[in-house]
Amino acid sequence: MAHHRVQQWATFARQWWVYDATWQCPFRSAPAIIKHLQGKHKPIYHPTNDCGDHVVVINSKHIAMEGDLWRTFKYSHHTGGKDSEDPDLETFSENVPDEILKNLSGQIQQVMTVPKGIHEYTEEEKAEFPALFDWPQDHIMMRSGPSKPKQ
């Protein structure tokens, strides 16, 4: 008979979660992170109850934005002053201290699937993948390799 003792302790303690932000949309991963920060994933949640957890977001340098947003999106941060401007979104890289990494006890699931580029597949994987069509009869193939650049 399980008594869920540890689950009970963890609910009343502050847990440390890790979230890998590679290829994740910041706007979509925010709700997933907020849920853990506010403690809404716990059954004892109440607005007056301070039961939130800690979240460590790693690889935030490698987040992804949709379409043209990296160029067009302005982070609304102006002070209302005369010379104030909306800055572009920027990314920074900093190493997480080991003291913090020691506390981690769980991982938040990523909201988006990470795509795999063609440079990440091995030659065997590329060769074994089934082909969708065969070359037509008497097709003349260019075996000379890629075309030369325009001078």
Place this chain on the structure above:
Amino acid sequence: MASRYLGLISRQYHRPLKACLVNNVPICQQQFSTTSVNKLKEIQKKTEGQLTEIEGIHVESGREGKILNVENPQKLCPLCPQKLGVEVKYTDVLILRQFLRPDGCMIPREVTGLCLSAQRRLQKLVHRAQRSGLLSELRPPLPDDRQRTSHKSNYKWRKYNIFYDDD
């Protein structure tokens, strides 16, 4: 004058092939033959002194036993979601690379057998895969034999990851 010359040329080309003789040697000698299915032609060039031979030799396509075997009585095109059961996305780079040349150009649909709408859709998918840096190997070479150091550009916003969602 130009029209007169054009007329002359066109009249010459309208003649049957047998009549195109210069000093009893045929100008254009074409031979037609049939070969077994799924064979490619490779053009080989040989030079011996002043004589240059250009020859088309049949080569195996290298895709034997790798073609996707799906029942296709309606003769749907290779990318049809009705045939595959799934709709191809821009992240399926192993599928997209089959329709591309080594320098990233698209192969014409007369060769691949795609329908027009599938070709248009493929064009969009390839563009998106290229923008998000997933087809970094299939790119034209840089001029002056320069080598690329990374698979992504380092220019302002282009160094960041991009995703597309509306397909």
